[in-house]
Amino acid sequence: MTGAKNTAATMKENILKALEFPRHMIRENVDLLSCRFNGHYVGELGCKLCNAATECKWLTQHDEFSNLARKPLAEVGEALEFAMHFVEALVMESDHDCEMCRCEACHWLRGARETVAEFHHVSSGSSS
Numbered sequence: 071m072t073g074a075k076n077t078a079a080t081m082k083e084n085i086l087k088a089l090e091f092p093r094h095m096i097r098e099n100v101d102l103l104s105c106r107f108n109g110h111y112v113g114e115l116g117c118k119l120c121n122a123a124t125e126c127k128w129l130t131q132h133d134e135f136s137n138l139a140r141k142p143l144a145e146v147g148e149a150l151e152f153a154m155h156f157v158e159a160l161v162m163e164s165d166h167d168c169e170m171c172r173c174e175a176c177h178w179l180r181g182a183r184e185t186v187a188e189f190h191h192v193s194s195g196s197s198s
């Protein structure tokens with residue numbers, strides 16, 4: 071028997087693992103040359119005018135050192151959803167056929183979509 075708690079723990083583990091790939095991908099795609107803070111999100115005031123602010127905020131809040139594992143499932147789930155949209159946008163820009171393509175990004179995307187769907191299923195089913 072698998073209780074709801076178990077499902078949530080496994081799910082969180084899957085999400086944490088899934089976050090590794092987009093972390094690298096987002097980092098590579100943020101233009102740090104023009105960033106005064108070397109990609110470290112400093113808040114609305116400092117980053118307001120930068121068009122990479124959303125990405126830097128995500129990276130700063132969800133990097134390897136941010137104790138992600140201790141954050142609630144809802145938060146890591148949202149982090150994955152953001153990452154999914156980011157990778158989706160990148161992949162579409164370069165005209166991949168996500169359903170068929172064998173590149174790492176598309177492969178990741180297919181897995182992430184499943185995980186995000188599962189996450190929605192689990193979080194709508196629990197009484198929180």
Ligand SMILES: [Zn+2]
Nearest residue numbers: 166171173176
């Ligand atoms: Zn691809």
